[in-house]
Amino acid sequence: MTRYSAFNLLREGLRGHTGWGKAWRSPAPKSSYDAVIVGAGGHGLATAYYLAKNHGLTNVAVLEKGWLGGGNTGRNTTVIRSNYFYPESAALYDLSVRLYENLSRELNYNVMFSQRGMVVTAHSEPDMEMAARQVNAMRLNGVDAEFLDRDQVRKLAPLLNYRADMRFPIHGGVLQPRAGTGRHDAVAWGYARAADALGVDIIQNCEVQDFIFEAGRCVGVHTSKGDIRAAVVGATVAGHSSVIAKMAGCGDLPITSYALQAFVSEPLKPVLDTVVLCPPFGTYVSQSDKGGLVIGGGLDRIPSYGQRGNLPVQETVLAGLVEMMPALASVKLLRHWAGIVDVTPDSSPIIGPSGVEGLYLNCGWGTGGFKAIPAGGYLFAHILATGTHHEISRPFDRNRFVTGHLIDEGAASGIAH
Template identity: 45%
Template sequence: MAFGLIKYGLSPRYPGKRFLSRQPELKSSYDVVIIGGGGHGLACAYYLAKNHGVKNVAVLEKGYIGGGNTGRNTAIIRSNYLTPEGVAFYDESVRLFQGLSEDLDFNILYSERGHFTLAHTDAAMRTSRWRAEVNKHLGVNSEVVDREDLKRLVPSLNLSEDVRYPIMGALYHPPGAIARHDAVAWGYAGRAAEMGIEIHQGTEVTGLEIEDGRITGVVTNRGRVACGKAMQAVAGLSGVMANMAGFKLPIKTVPLQACVSMPLKPFLDPIIVSGSLHVYISQSSRGELVMGGSTDPYPRYQTRSTLDFIEGLMAHILELFPFLADVPILRQWAGMTDMTPDFSPVMGETPVKNYYIDSGWGTWGFKATPVCGKRMAETIATGRVPALLQPFRLSRFEEYSLVGEKGAASVGH
């Protein structure tokens, strides 16, 4: 076996293949410039080329692709939201995710696990029922389960009543899944590049050129680039980019931390979330427990880990899984999130003509990667915002027409 691998490795008949072709020189002009080479930006580039034949596109990434929040999230995919607008939107994303490995011909390790949002109070049970009804109405598989169901479906869960917040039931969402988040970025990048999209890593946008309220170009550390249209997909730094474009966003940049344990034998198939305890936990295909909680208590542009976070998180994790007490934490990290007042994204048009935005991806962005890519590509290519994205327009704040997903989008509340 090992010798076989070495033989293939040395054989000219099996040459090594670069995943992305060598980075080209930056051209002086593109039809579309996408600022930000995370999952969202790369997916948008992919669908621009695939669905709309728009291929004169550059993706500009100041670091490396997928090096921001794409590689920092906890990779949960689900559509059991609260508002009809949210459910319809995330449902399309889940459906795209389900076929994504095949579509990209690249294994994103999509793993359907089932997703439980635990309820520890009467109010949480009521919200679970509400979400289940909205979900079912829109054809999304969600139902409320009781303690007996939980005992059967999640045998490792501590259902004792002798804890601070005993579990009363849960919202069960069978399509809930996890995937390899870097693979999603790489898959989109690889296929987009094959279709002629240019991906420029190490290319930082330092300014925007706007004439008569219309985007005409971007300034980068590698020179100026003219463009017909541009989109920013720079979660965490959305406000900084918007500032360059001359408008304000309803977004605070707040760090969100997560961590993984050492790998364990598989014992936890589903994804477990508790809003009351501010935790979520799943077991990766490598066996690591991937755990997260609420955002940091105040905004800042920083990705430093804190002891406060891990202490608070573990106190709650151990209430759900007491037998994990001796399991070491292997890694802890943080990403900078775009927190919005209504826990929904901000997408579509901006006050600058031909300058589009994909932002406000607080703690719920990874699961929306395919739908954002597809629908933002449609927006850019056709110049029309599809109905699916309309509820998330920036102008909804001025219209006092918010899409309240607090509680369904996040555990920090």
């Protein structure tokens, strides 16, 4: 692997860029590994990287039925934040933000994490009280947060609608300055390249068709490229976790798969240098470095495995955008798509044992898996390598649905889904 640096860029520039080589190998699968990870999205690749880097486990394969980062890693709206309410979530998502802050340097790959801040607006006096509560909770959890009045929001995002006769007039908001956006594909590619350099085999177009069991323990997988045995198997298959769980016989998960849609507009001159979410409309927006507005909204209300958008949700999200920022009414959309997300009843992920020995799950991230990629990989690698929970991942074990210790961020941090 050629290291990316200013010197190498200059040297390759003079040589016509002929010496870079491939960013990762495409090896044939071996017959056995110390760990096999199913799904080469962000979480799977990050898990492989941290297994090699933090735990010295390099005899690892990541199996992907399609292409690398082709699922939700390539379909999200690239927002990275940790503005959650409960201490358990703050510990998890802020670990992720902290890992993102150093990720480009660590991976020697520019993931373009731009900490442009994220504003969640408040639209009434009761909203302002809830916003103050949110700021206090975040600060108590050690996460940066600022309480903004109307003028401060206006200074940050002048494009928003400040008319007094607006349906939901803006009173203020909550700012997380360290939040921002990243380059989603680069996160997958960066982890893949760094994991590959440490000896991990990334095997694309290799579909897991069944699990291999011996004495009730999962000891490998049947794939479209033959049988692969493994000391431990981890599944990071967002959207299809229930399908994999059924295949492995670990029962019905507390997960429903929904389509989550996103939109990108034609490129514009810079109009917005922060991420803005207006909860009454359920719409959020940021502007990419290319100039396109990246727009997201709420979940579809119908369980789905079809990676397609639909008109009713499109209308809701875009009507919200136009109410938020009327100046954008005549902007054209370039693309519109959907990813299939795993939604749990408490909007928090499931990380840990699957219920079947030898098989572990990292799933249930719902609509927020991208921001959690570094933490999800870091913690899942710990679980796969040691067989026990990390302190940060323990509250997110599947058994919380039996003990009743839910981490209900759906209610607490007011995320719409």
